[in-house]
Amino acid sequence: MIAAGFGHAAIAQEHYPTKPVTLIVPFTPGGSNDVIARVIGQRLSQIWSQPVIVDNKAGAAGSIGTDHVAKAPADGYKLLITNNNTMSINPVLLPKTPYAVARDFAQVTQLGAVPVVLVANSNVKATTVKELVALAKATPGKLTYASSGSGSPQHLSAELFKAMTGTDITHVPYKGAAPAITDMLAGQVDLQFGAINSLLPHIRTGKLRALAVGGTQRASLLADVPTMAESGLPQYDSEIWLGLAAPAGTPAAVIKRINADITKILNEPEVKEKLAEQGIETRPSTPQEMTKLVEKDTARWASVIKSAGIKAD
Incomplete structure (x- = not known):
């Protein structure tokens, strides 16, 4: 019976998704998080032959929507559009942040950068x-x-x-x-x-x-504006990145499927062009690369927050 149960789970993952998927955007409509969610969601629904719903759950600098996904079932049917604030800054800056990134999330991919x-x-x-x-x-x-x-x-x-x-x-x-x-x-x-x-x-x-x-x-x-490195600050690195995360414990096969399909979408010329018009550069990655980006970003901003004595509004 146990073996049969695992078999059914494998089949479910192989055929994922079998019902609508929701992309939670923890900010109001119109921003970069919302834009990329709607562009990707439209293409995913075509590839998966399932509705992909974009749900804006704004509030508390993104913490409300982020925590909502942290507490969702780990089955791949509720995913989170992430950025620097929700993954790297809020957990350091806001002592009462209700989620812990490493404990509560599995990083799926980077989506882009502004x-x-x-x-x-x-x-x-x-x-x-x-x-x-x-x-x-x-x-x-x-x-x-x-x-x-x-x-x-x-x-x-x-x-x-x-x-x-x-x-x-x-x-x-x-x-x-x-x-x-x-x-x-x-x-x-x-x-x-x-x-x-x-x-x-x-x-x-x-x-x-x-x-x-x-x-x-x-x-x-x-293209004619130099980077900070070209301007004499080789260690300077700051951009607003966008990513996708799932609740911790989401099956690896499901994450692999989502990652592969989103990578394909982000490499499509028409998608790249549509997002570029909104100031978003596409940056698909592996889950491991995204995890490292979050860790690196958190360490960098924690250092800046501490040394500058920054407090949240």
């Missing part, structure tokens, strides 16, 4: 990172940078930059990216480390000046 760009408003007398560092050191505390909130990826990206360059730049936190950009355009704040999809329209019109890209490779939408 490049982080360092921009300056037109009043700042610097066109390169080198010039900006010189200016900041000549006028300590005078330059300001905006973020979408204390403990946000934008905030941490700037604090990492300050630590690596030994500069004193004043943080001006906002409640969201939109008001931060509005004040930058008005010249009330000097700098910002922000997501490329939010800043690109203003870079293209010349209202904001892109000084560098935070990741280890140039952004396809800003």
Whole structure:
């Protein structure tokens, strides 16, 4: 009877999915997490011949939706769209985070990345990172940078930059990216480390000046803008990544199937193009590579949070 039970389990995994699958997005509709979930979900439903439902469960900086999946059955029918906040920052920054990443989740794959760009408003007398560092050191505390909130990826990206360059730049936190950009355009704040999809329209019109890209490779939408490494900071690495996770204990065969199908989707030219238009670069990976990315990111941001004394809003 036991052997027969295992046999039925293997058959179920081989034919996964046999019913609708839900992708939980722990943020409101419209953001990068939501965009990539809907693009991938549409293609998965075609490949699997099963409905793939995108369900937005926002709140508590992504913790509500993330915890919902942590407590879901480990059968592959409820999956989580992840990012730096939910997997690497919240567990360090928010003491009451209800889930533990290593205990509660199996990483499935990286989905993509949204490049982080360092921009300056037109009043700042610097066109390169080198010039900006010189200016900041000549006028300590005078330059300001905006973020979408204390403990946000934008905030941490700037604090990492300050630590690596030994500069004193004043943080001006906002409640969201939109008001931060509005004040930058008005010249009330000097700098910002922000997501490329939010800043690109203003870079293209010349209202904001892109000084560098935070990741280890140039952004396809800003191919003429150097990376931080090319600008003299070889150890700097900051981008907003997107991933997929399942509840811990999900059968390996199910994870393998999901990973293979999503890798295929992310390599399709039309999918790559559709996501690129939204500022998302596709980055499929193995589950092991994704696990290492989460661990590396958590260690990096934990160090920044501790050294800068960052507290959540």
